[in-house]
Amino acid sequence: MTSKKQTDKWNREYAKQLDREDPLAGFRDEFYLDENIIYFDGNSLGLLSKPAEKAVHQLMGSWKQNGIDGWTSGENPWYYLAESLGELSAPLVGAEPEEVIITGSTTINLHQLVASFYQPSGRRTKILADELNFPSDIYALQSQLEQKGYDPSTHLIRVKSTDGKTLDEQQIISEMTDEIALIVLPSVLYRSGQVLDIKRLTEAAHSRGIRIGFDLCHSIGAIPHRLNEWEVDFAFWCTYKHLNGGPGSIGGLYVNKRYFGKKPGLAGWFSSNKEKQFDMEHSLSPAANAGAFQIGTPHILSMAPLLGSLHMFAEAGIERIRTKSLKLTDYFLALAKHRLHSYQFTIANPLSRDSRGGHVFLEHEEAVRICKALKEGGVIPDFRSPNGIRLAPVALYNTFEEVWQVVDLLRTIMEEKRYLRFEKKREVIA
Template identity: 70%
Template sequence: MINTYEYAKDLDRLDPLAPYRNEFYVNENKIYFDGNSLGLLSKRAEQSLLGMIEAWKEHGIDGWTAGDHPWFYLSENLGNQVAPLVGADAGEVVVTGSTTVNLHQLAATFYQPNGKRTKILADELNFPSDIYALQSQLKLKGFDSATHLIQVKSPDGHTLYEEDIISAMTDEIALIVLPGILYRSGQILDMELLTREAHKRGIPIGFDLCHSIGSIPHRLTEWGADFAFWCHYKHLNGGPGSTAGLYVNKKHFGKLPGLAGWFSSNKEKQFDMEHELTPADDAGSYQIGTPNIFSMAPIIGSLSMFNEIGMDKIRAKSLKLTRYLMELITTELDGHGFILRNPMDDDRRGGHIFLEHPEAPRICKALKADGIIPDFRAPNGIRLAPVALYNTFEEVWQTVQTLKTIMDEEKYKQFENKRGVVA
């Protein structure tokens, strides 16, 4: 029976990735299901950060070219290690900036309004930061975002239809920016289809992979996507505020970056100190400023696990965890007013579950009081992310049992139905 503790323990005994839990600092008194917002610290990430501090201590300024991970080349070298996770070729990925800074860079490069093509196509469910950036880019080009930022509507407030997105690809669209996975539901958009349809119409297209990198496999170069950007602190466990990443398809190499800076330079020319930029001949040209070395260092250790295991195995366990969680929610929480808003089909579902309930803020507080860390999303969403590298099937079972008790005993009513400062 799937709703028994023994069944969950059997699944853990058969899990080939179970040993990787020991790689992380897991608080055994809590169940951490918020890895889709901030992944846990791994011992390898800790060691790579400490190693970088030692390099500074030992080499001083020579750390730029000395040591195990010379700083001058770190962004590009890490980019080549991230590349398999997004299905990119060598040179197409660089670790740099932050998610929003990278979007600004890519939009400044690829948004080139011309004639009647002046509008940007996005969606109404995307993370607010992306929308703010696109609105800013429109304003910089002299356009009103109220008329020039086209946001595809959702039929239910949680998911999107690819047909609606394609229908919005008119001859007025100059750029398309969409999420790979919707944070509000975990829905995976068909990036291959959308890229193909955009290119049929001569429109460059890019994807925000914040909720998909490290959670699902990608084949960006095979699909022909023009660009992508993401963070490394969610499923990739790079630490709070860790340096982000971006992808530019090699067909665009040689294109001048929209926002040039010191580290946009060709490495061989950078210290010639010329006032005429000679950009790098790969994605490295999309860097702007000096890399944040200590914010990159934990990514070194974290990536070693992903490259060791491979995304196919990580994805397989992730799907088993989310499927098991949905099955238990359906059988154990029936009648308590929960609605599963994420896709049920494996090929459409990312690495987290989205539960909707009118009392969601209170329920999240009750879960935290009982040692389970969820993620609240206004106005009434509860996100639960069992992560393949460190969560267990037993934790899934325990979480649903705790949630059932909270609802049966109405324990959530002792809390205010209002989100915290950081949801």
């Protein structure tokens, strides 16, 4: 016999009660939300917040009022903005303020860091990555190998996945041979949401004399990190997903302080020591912090939304965000097991809390059509070819009631076969 407490969990009122008890509930009011839409794609593009919008207007006003003097005047002088945003970002990655700089884009920053840290010598000429990584990271690594005269087909080692969804960390470690010069891995796999043990992998790499860096695109703003404590060599990320920095917003990078003073692989105008930058010398004096790994002039208007967004993260706290995120995905998985078990869905993300990122990953042979049916029903999901559905209940603006509604809609779509109305073909952007 099912107890009342167990039965109540599946009711909408239970979800509403969870929302009433949510200490982060107030942050939802800081975002622009369509009351007719449930947005579960924040791991692809986060929503616009009111503080971010205000920060954009403030920096536009600085340009309007000060002209070129905005570089050194106003509330947020542009000349130091990359460092200021780095300081605000540092707690999210567990770094010291001077170890983080906001600059470039994910792939530009990866190129910079590989150009700086990939130093093939003797037998150590290969780069270790994984076969489940996001394509742009692989493109960059292949390109860097070619620039050094190596064939990517032999010198880019990609750890295999046994299930096509997750990676075995012991298998990664076993590939750390004396031929490996550099390792680049994701902190969270973009499809399945698997969280890799950064501490364990870093210790294993360093014990073998290998430098290691991580792509934090799917973890920053959703999961706490301790990059400095774990002695990670470098990391890089975007800011348009969980950090809500806007479409195509600026990237970020971390370099452990033990490399301060190291000349960047790709030098540029803003790699300079700020006190000497306008000496206009043709010999670079690199900044004595992560700023040395900047290249060109900061994209000020692209950085503006982060001023507002990062202050919200400072107020909410990454630990509280992670706690709520896990509760949201716990609830989603429980509802899915209870209400969708008859419809051939596969839960393809790790079930362990330690290994689960900020989104749920369902697989179904009709995934592309189910995603279209979800959109028709007012839910924004994320389709991943060939059969994946990513659903990200974001801690700062999604609710437990929305989780209940999404699972309820999925059940209705399957019961009524609504997905059959749609063509089994993905859109240009998926």
